[in-house]
Amino acid sequence: MEGPGSEGAAAAPLAQWRSDFSRLFQHYLDRSTPHTVNRWLGTLAVAMIYILRVYYVQGFYVISYGLGIYVLNLLIGFFSPKVDPELEALDGASLPTKGADEFRPFVRRLPEFKFWYSITKAFIVAFMLTFISVLDVPVFWPILLCYWIVLFVLTMKRQILHMIKYKYVPFDIGKQRYTGKK
Numbered sequence: 279m280e281g282p283g284s285e286g287a288a289a290a291p292l293a294q295w296r297s298d299f300s301r302l303f304q305h306y307l308d309r310s311t312p313h314t315v316n317r318w319l320g321t322l323a324v325a326m327i328y329i330l331r332v333y334y335v336q337g338f339y340v341i342s343y344g345l346g347i348y349v350l351n352l353l354i355g356f357f358s359p360k361v362d363p364e365l366e367a368l369d370g371a372s373l374p375t376k377g378a379d380e381f382r383p384f385v386r387r388l389p390e391f392k393f394w395y396s397i398t399k400a401f402i403v404a405f406m407l408t409f410i411s412v413l414d415v416p417v418f419w420p421i422l423l424c425y426w427i428v429l430f431v432l433t434m435k436r437q438i439l440h441m442i443k444y445k446y447v448p449f450d451i452g453k454q455r456y457t458g459k460k
Contacts, residue, residue, distance in 0.1 A: 328408075341404050347426070350429065358440075359385060
């Protein structure tokens with residue numbers, strides 16, 4: 279029979295390895311923050327690997343549909359302001375509508391880095407799920423694709439109308455440059 283402290287002794291190296299791995303992962307994640315284009319190119323590569331896997335296996339369409347719904351949900355959060363103007367209008371405060379009003383920059387509900395990180399994790403998890411044969415449910419994929427397209431169009435239409443109504447643009451084109459008088 280083993281002593282009462284034997285479980286703790288076996289768990290300590292595992293906890294130390296997990297802590298070291300977590301710290302190292304966070305280090306590389308922090309270092310990747312300023313490299314936006316490279317991060318998105320990496321995510322595009324992961325997405326292409328997932329798409330090729332689904333194409334060659336000819337299955338896992340339900341997982342792809344779930345991934346599409348999740349990405350659509352992330353996209354809505356990325357395009358939405360952190361504080362919803364509809365709810366603010368009820369409180370009396372609202373977005374500036376006149377030139378004399380105070381300027382308030384657009385702040386996203388889901389920042390770009392978290393958006394990228396969530397999409398990348400989603401594609402990696404979906405890729406790993408394609409190796410579990412129980413999840414390959416036979417479905418007629420064109421119906422799922424049509425339903426997702428309809429859902430995407432209706433959701434984006436509502437989001438764009440919201441942007442137009444409250445006059446906000448979720449895109450940062452960069453620093454505005456003035457050329458002077460012509």
